[in-house]
Amino acid sequence: MDEKKRIRERLLHEFQLGHTAAEAARNIKKALGDNALDESTARRWFTKFRTGDFSTDDGFRSGRPSTFETEPLRAAINENPATSTRKLAEELGSSKDTVWRNMKEMELSYRSGRTVPHDLNEQKRQKRVEICRTLLQRQQTSPFLDQILTCDESWILYDNRASEKQWLAVGQDANATPKQLHPKKQLLSVWWCVHGIVYWELLPLNRTITSEVYCEQLHRVQQQLRRPPYTVWARKGILFQQDGARPHVSAVTRKKIEDLGWDILEHSPYSPDLAPSDYYLFSPLKDFLRGKQFSNEEEICTALKNFFDSKGPEWYRKGIEKLPNLWERCIQCNGNYFYE
Structure with missing residues (x-):
């Protein structure tokens, strides 16, 4: 078994123990050295494992895949709905544009959560x-x-003025709105x-x-x-x-x-x-x-x-x-x- 395969087996073991990708990366680097793997690689494999695919074969590339699989994307979003396209791209080894395009095809939108007046029991x-x-x-x-x-x-x-986005020329400063403490x-x-x-x-x-x-x-x-x-x-x-x-x-x-x-x-x-x-x-x-x-x-x-x-x-x-x-x-x- 080559070294990379052994590392992937360790990642699967860490996943099955219920550890996070960050914890897995720390544990493996502690055992095998700082250059054994980086955290982004651990996150990508953990994303794959969350879809139910526990294969550690090298078919799952840590680089950008030629064909994008939506299930790892869906799993990553379900785990952390507040994550950004940049973080998703890092986890999935893809580009932000590819992630964004697939999220639109999945009819997902990025919205702020509502606040409610009270916590109703x-x-x-x-x-x-x-x-x-x-x-x-x-x-x-x-x-x-x-x-x-x-x-x-x-x-x-x-x-009743509020800070708003403005169209500005290069080098032009936006109008400032002073913060009102009282x-x-x-x-x-x-x-x-x-x-x-x-x-x-x-x-x-x-x-x-x-x-x-x-x-x-x-x-x-x-x-x-x-x-x-x-x-x-x-x-x-x-x-x-x-x-x-x-x-x-x-x-x-x-x-x-x-x-x-x-x-x-x-x-x-x-x-x-x-x-x-x-x-x-x-x-x-x-x-x-x-x-x-x-x-x-x-x-x-x-x-x-x-x-x-x-x-x-x-x-x-x-x-x-x-x-x-x-x-x-x-x-x-x-x-x-x-x-x-």
């Missing part, structure tokens, strides 16, 4: 399903979407329904919501509901939908909502994907603000008013009327987060 997922099922059954027997008044908050930055911002609170924006306001700079502040806001919302065009609508009864933030669910706030005569619409905890402002209103608002800079609160208020006024009643209605479909999706996904 079984209890939280089940709670989401139960609430969505209750709301869906209620809507089917006695439609109530037209009565929903929904509320949420979002930070509005004074500087960005200047104000909290937007907004209440809306199928007819449009009922009320919105900005809190003073860097101020956050407390139960007392929230109750004062609710009083101002009630005053707005007593004015046209919401007077007749509010007489049908308000179903108030809000998330479970502490200021929203404190005893003081619950008493205030009771005094206002509003009914609370049950909302699934940890569920921005089921909150109209999160899944519908805030995303286009952020798109509208992207790239803009404001020097004072008045400029922000003007921009917000322009955005809210640019959307007709049918647009706001569409956002609320998405809810039944989203409740169904949540049930179908067993309470897991879902994406449209």
